[in-house]
Amino acid sequence: MRLVASSIPPQGALVEISLVGSRTMAALNRTYRDGRGAAQILTFSYWDDPGAGRASDGAVGEIIFCWPPIVAGARRRGVSTEAYLLRLLVHGLLHLKGYRHGDERDERVMERAERRILRGYLDEGVVTELFA
Numbered sequence: 001m002r003l004v005a006s007s008i009p010p011q012g013a014l015v016e017i018s019l020v021g022s023r024t025m026a027a028l029n030r031t032y033r034d035g036r037g038a039a040q041i042l043t044f045s046y047w048d049d050p051g052a053g054r055a056s057d058g059a060v061g062e063i064i065f066c067w068p069p070i071v072a073g074a075r076r077r078g079v080s081t082e083a084y085l086l087r088l089l090v091h092g093l094l095h096l097k098g099y100r101h102g103d104e105r106d107e108r109v110m111e112r113a114e115r116r117i118l119r120g121y122l123d124e125g126v127v128t129e130l131f132a
Contacts, residue, residue, distance in 0.1 A: 008093045015096065016062040020071040032068035037083065041088045055075040063092035079129045083122055087130045090117050 020028070022038040029035035029042060045061040065088065073083035094113055101107040111131065118127045 008090070008097065014059040016028065016059060018062065018064045020064055022066060022068050025064065025069075028064060036071050038066045040073055041065055041092055043092040045096050047096070047098070057113055061096040063089065063096075077129050077132055079126055083126050083130060086121065087114065087118060090114050 004116070025038040025042070026036075029037065029039045033039070033042065042064045043061060044064075046059050047061065065085070069083055070088065071081055074081040077084065091110075091114055094110055099106070099110045099113060101110045115127055115131065118130065122130075
């Protein structure tokens, strides 16, 4: 994972990563995203200007993972939990770079970037399954 994270600029930036339980994730999702239930991943940017390449204190953001929904997501896609977690890590790191998926165009751009990065680390068949 460190190799993947270091391949997405800015290199040397600090990203805080947390693994929380379902109750904690559901509370975070409700509080910060107005969502329901335990999300697989939440990303919080600390950027002064998202995507600009600088943060106020060296930390660019935080990625929070919740294991039970990640395991379920991997199982649904027929991929290893590790491969699915890698996809989610890339997704979160791209959010910290300023990528969004609020509309179809942005979603396509972000998915293309995710696939491009993942192809450097996973077989093409696995990458295809990750987005099925």
